[in-house]
Amino acid sequence: MLVCLLLLLGNALARNYYEILGVTKTATASELKKAYRSLSLKYHPDKPSGDKKKYEEINKAYEVLSDDKQRRIYDQGGEEAIKNPNRNGFGGGFNPFEDFFRNNQQQQQRQQRLPDVEISLDVTLEDLYKGKTFEVLHRKRQLCHHCHGTGGDTADDVKDCPICHGTGMRTETRQFAPGFVQNIQRPCDHCGGKGKIYGKKCHVCDGKKVEEGETTISVTINKGMRDGEEIRFEGFGDEKPDFDTGDVVFKIRTIGTTIFTRRWDDLKTTIHVSLKESLLGFEKNITHLDGHVVKVKRTGITPYGHTITVKEEGMPIKRKETKGDMLVEVIIDYPQGLTNAQIEAVQKNF
Template identity: 40%
Template sequence: MSGHYCFRLIEILMTRGGRRLLLLLALAALVALAVAGKDYYEVLGVTRDASSAEIKRAFRKLSLKHHPDKNPGDESAAQKFAEVASAYDVLSDEEKKSKYDRYGEEGLNNAGGGGGHDPFDIFSQFFGGGGRQRREREPSRGPDVVMPLRVSLADLYNGKSLQFSIRRETICHHCHGKGAAHEEDVHVCSECGGHGVKMTTRRVGPGFIQQFQTTCEKCHGKGKIYTSTCPVCGGRKVEMADLNFDVDLEKGTPDGFEVELENYADEMPDQPAGHVRLQVLTAPHPIFTREGDHLWMDMDISLREALVGFNKTFTHLDGRRVDVVRDEITPPRFVTVLKDEGMPKQHLQSEKGQLHIKFHVQFPASLSDEQKVGFRELFSMK
């Protein structure tokens, strides 16, 4: 290496960006040492048949525990954190995980592009840029959609299976989300290498170099160049489609309850679909009002019934005829309670709440002279 290039290298390493590069290289070396010969499943404390959700939970728990920010100056914590990050880098990526399960670390080392993980990708999350974005990071899902599910009170009392239909964007069936007429018409951008961004450096003063990231102008941040357009979706990569499905409502499902349909929202290439959340909205009932597990209803009675008692019936939400019997005076706005005639409890359907019946005494608009005499005699009796 000539003296000119040696001086140039020293000049770069003396800059802030150069010192950062040295730190990244040191951390990368730490990762290589930390994970050599380690079993990634043991590192995360999960079994080999662990689901992706279990792997993610284990990673979050351990990364929070050993994060350098929580353990300043603790080299063992930093090493453990590096092990956890490297293990998750492999086990969270289906392709890498498959190779690791079949061939071990050797399968990752022999894979195209070098080792099974990129240290710069792992540590870029700690330094706010300067490296490539993490390819293995699970993309955030698309936006969730909240839709009303209008039901009757009887549906919630008895339980019901409802048919529901939504119109959503789905991956184009013709181009399979490529956006081009043919797969061979999609090419990796030669300017950014498929990353969608370019790293640019510029001198900002004697001995100082600034590095920054810009969107690739050639592919407009897409990372790919298209030489044709899909005739079905017009390059949008998605098309509209109707989705029909059944929704089972348990007895006692509360108003406002949300039924979550995972990944049923609009689909987008390279991003998991969001969830559809169906929010239960109960239509008003002409007789019953719901309060949690309890029901309320009003019942009109005549003045005579209020004084001498009555035997009345009503039709419940499941079609049963229920008797209401009183043989004593019922004052206006009196409330009687029928046990186990309220709403079924959602997760304990053998039990029900109470039914509250409020009585409203209907007074006559007028009385005949004969009736007045009769009432006077009745109430003058001792």
């Protein structure tokens, strides 16, 4: 009687790894990963809201539940079973061949990853100069909100196959010579290689495990970013049970026209001056991408095509407090014709 009470007390005090991560017992690998990422960021000791003890609990819970073998042991015996695993040889129903192939299959599954989703993000040169945040509505395939990717209508509608014990594979051991055996792994014919036996299908996704969903992603264009640069959002891609979620990758594409063209961190533009201004000097105003006015002044003779460099009036340079330059090319608008008096003046003075 006392032993039973102590066991009950131990189970009551044991930590519930599912509750620590805030997920249900039927949570998929993708759901566990999302919950872990969110909580580990929130409680990281380096954050103002950090909690070292809570952070360690979160890491321990994820370490166990993200490993299919440890999760199975935990589901059967709780935290105590993880701390004191069975060491009695092949007792407790342990099959070395089944365990080998189960681990091999699980390792292959962990390596599977859905492809990234690439999206072209159209921006203007002004956006790249000033910086801007876009709210992008992203449509994606996500785990069914009702069955959480199991395909069953309730937790009782999805069970491990009793033949392959959830591995989806059956192992046959054949002796082909004295002292020599061959292990052949085949898909389980009882569950069709799925590892699960299904009762009633999920009434929301019809057993497909995923549904169409949408999420809003805030994409920030930092000052000075370039055409073709990528902004990656890890784990925001399509979801599928037993697969790692891919990323959403936004690729910057510059659209629209302005009086400026970009050359690395510099901005190029042109100004037009008259023949008189090219000989005597001029002062011109150029309206920049953010609306401020840049004054360009020159005295004396200016040849056609001459480039005036205005320091630090170009594009912002990422991770620096400086900017590139503005390169202003001078175009001389020559008169279409000259009067006799003008011709005489030119001939006399030049």
